Each structure stands twice: as C-alpha cells, then as structure tokens.
Amino acid sequence: MQIQFLGTSASPAMPLPFCQCEVCTVARHRGGKNLRRRSSLLLNQEVLLDLGPDIVTASYAYNIPLTGITVCLQTHPHEDHFDPELIISRHPEYGSQQMTPLLLGGSQKTLSMLDVLIQRRCAYGSLFTPQTQQALQLEVVKISPYSPITLGPYHIIGYPANHATEHDALLYSITDNNAALFYGTDTAAIVEDVWHDLKARNMRYDLVVLDHTYGIGYPTSDHLATDEFIRHAHRFAQDHLKDTGRIYATHLSHEGIREHTALQEYASHYGYHIAYDGLQVTI
Ligand SMILES: [Zn+2]
Ligand SMILES: [Zn+2]
Ligand SMILES: [Zn+2]
Structure with a gap:
C-alpha cells in the first residue's frame, strides 16, 4: 500500500490564518512541514x-x-473533511470528461448529511436517487460500524469514533492482502468496544494514523491531546501493531503543538511520528 498524506491539520488549517501565537508565528516563519492543510489521506492513488x-x-x-480515485470513505461530514463542491463538479453541467466512477462510503447518518450539504448548494437532486447518482457517476455505500465490507481488493471495517456521534462518525480499518492501515481521526479516546473488536479480530497494523489535535499540556476533549495520544500509541504498539508498524499523528492544531522538528523529536521519545503534508509511506 502506498499512503500519501494530502493534509494533516485540524479544521482551521495550520498556522491559523489570523493567529499570532508563538506556534503559528514560528510555523509561518519556517514553512515547509509546518504548513498543514485540512486532513485527508490517499491510498494507492x-x-x-x-x-x-x-x-x-x-x-x-x-x-x-486524484483522477484515479474509485472509493471515497468519509469519516464524518464536518466541513474540514468534506467539500460538497468537489462532488457537485462531477455533474455534466461542469463538463468533466472521462471521470472514474466513484463509490462514496460512510455511515448512513454521515451520507444523509453529505446529501443535505450537497442539496444546499445545487438543485441536482438527492444523492440517494438513481438519476443523481447517474449524473454524478457515483454510488453511495452505507458502512455500518463493526460490519466488514469488501471493495475491490480492500477489506474495510468502520469503527465508531468518539466524535460527532450525531453523524455516527467512523474510524476506518483498511486491509488488503499485503498491508493494514488504521485511520483514526477525528476522535477523542477510542471507546472500549472498538478495542475489544480489534482484539477479537487479532488486528495488527502496519500503519496507525491517529488524531493529535491538541498538544502538550492540553486536555483531550472532542479530540485527542498528547497525553491520551501517547496512551493510545502504547496500546496500539502493545496489541495491534506489527513489529515493523508505525504510528503517525495527524489533524494537528496549534494548542500545545510545537514546531514540526521539535514535535517530531518529542514524539520519537514515545514511539510515534508526526505526519506532514505530502508525506508518503509505503507499507
Ligand atoms: Zn476534523
Ligand atoms: Zn496560533
Ligand atoms: Zn470533526
């Protein structure tokens, strides 16, 4: 599996556009890995x-x-994770040609909210009707928590996130014949039922990507902060990581976060890595 991080920030991007705190100021000054787009990940293009x-x-x-994308798995419909205009641009009125058909997956409540967001912006009809699906060249795939589905070579399990529960937000376990990825943003502390299921399936990952919105000295609230992230990293490393497996932090904001190199140095003491935009990982 070829993994590419398209974005690694929380909702306001990083640095925050109007913030002059030390973290944002240093990030602006140093640039490079300190400049983060809103979180997204691409697998095998x-x-x-x-x-x-x-x-x-x-x-x-x-x-x-992005033209080869056949499957889009939505964690949830928050604006930093879903731009309805990108779906709308698939409509014939936009004149896109030779599009690859798309499977748009998510929980039922997330799919329903995506439909609301799209219909607020256009009059192309509901995502759930055959006419609209044909026009947009997509199908929707409902993913129920703990219920594995197979899409092409990928075995996918959605797990309930501890975040945006009104939308039944999902974390994703994706495996193929060679490798296993756990994508865990956005979430606060992962609930015990998820850990039990991972244990029951004896899941071991090559790559675990986890929410690290808040940094050192900040509490976990609707997202993970450093202390709780480290506990999660240890738990994954102990029970659900292959010997060569790696853990990466994503969805970073500015509270308690350090400049990238300094934060990476901090993270390496605890056995994890800090992702950055454009990072490629082969597993
Ligand atoms: Zn988010
Ligand atoms: Zn700031
Ligand atoms: Zn969110």
Whole structure:
C-alpha cells in the first residue's frame, strides 16, 4: 500500500490564518512541514479518506493525481473533511470528461448529511436517487460500524469514533492482502468496544494514523491531546501493531503543538511520528 498524506491539520488549517501565537508565528516563519492543510489521506492513488476542502491544492503541490480515485470513505461530514463542491463538479453541467466512477462510503447518518450539504448548494437532486447518482457517476455505500465490507481488493471495517456521534462518525480499518492501515481521526479516546473488536479480530497494523489535535499540556476533549495520544500509541504498539508498524499523528492544531522538528523529536521519545503534508509511506 502506498499512503500519501494530502493534509494533516485540524479544521482551521495550520498556522491559523489570523493567529499570532508563538506556534503559528514560528510555523509561518519556517514553512515547509509546518504548513498543514485540512486532513485527508490517499491510498494507492485510488482510495481517499475524506473529500476535504484542501485535497485539490495538495494534489497540485505534491503532483498527486486524484483522477484515479474509485472509493471515497468519509469519516464524518464536518466541513474540514468534506467539500460538497468537489462532488457537485462531477455533474455534466461542469463538463468533466472521462471521470472514474466513484463509490462514496460512510455511515448512513454521515451520507444523509453529505446529501443535505450537497442539496444546499445545487438543485441536482438527492444523492440517494438513481438519476443523481447517474449524473454524478457515483454510488453511495452505507458502512455500518463493526460490519466488514469488501471493495475491490480492500477489506474495510468502520469503527465508531468518539466524535460527532450525531453523524455516527467512523474510524476506518483498511486491509488488503499485503498491508493494514488504521485511520483514526477525528476522535477523542477510542471507546472500549472498538478495542475489544480489534482484539477479537487479532488486528495488527502496519500503519496507525491517529488524531493529535491538541498538544502538550492540553486536555483531550472532542479530540485527542498528547497525553491520551501517547496512551493510545502504547496500546496500539502493545496489541495491534506489527513489529515493523508505525504510528503517525495527524489533524494537528496549534494548542500545545510545537514546531514540526521539535514535535517530531518529542514524539520519537514515545514511539510515534508526526505526519506532514505530502508525506508518503509505503507499507
Ligand atoms: Zn476534523
Ligand atoms: Zn496560533
Ligand atoms: Zn470533526
């Protein structure tokens, strides 16, 4: 599996556009890995995790094609993870040609909210009707928590996130014959039922990507902060990581976060890594 991070920030991007705190000021000054787009991940250039608002600029910046995407798995419908305009641009009125058909997956409540967001912006009809699906060249795939589905070579399990529960937000376990990925943003502390299921299935990952919105000295609230992230990293490393497996932090904001190199140095003491935009990982 070829993994590419298209974005690694929380909702306001990073640095925050109007913030002059030390973290944002240093990030602005140093640039590079400190400049983060809204979170999204691409797998084998064909499976997208979250149709985020910055995936197009990321694709230009890192020369990553999006035209081969066949599956988009939505974690939830928050605006930093879903840009309805990108779906709307598939309509014939926009004149896109030779599009790859798309499977748009998510929980039923997330799919329903995506439909609301799309219909607020256009009159192309509901995502759940055959006419609209044909016009947009997509199908919707409902993913129920703990129920594995197979899409092409990928075995996918959605797990309930501890975040946006009104939308039944999902974390995703994706495996193929060679590798296993756990994508865990957005979430606060992962609930025990999820850990039990991972244990029951004896899941071991090559790559675990986890929410790290808040940094050192901040509490976990609707997202993980450093202390709780480290506990999660240890738990994954102990029970659900292959010997060569790696754990990456994503969805970073500015509270308690350090400049990238300093934060990476901090993280390496606890056995994890800090993702950055454009990072490629082969597992
Ligand atoms: Zn988010
Ligand atoms: Zn700031
Ligand atoms: Zn969210």
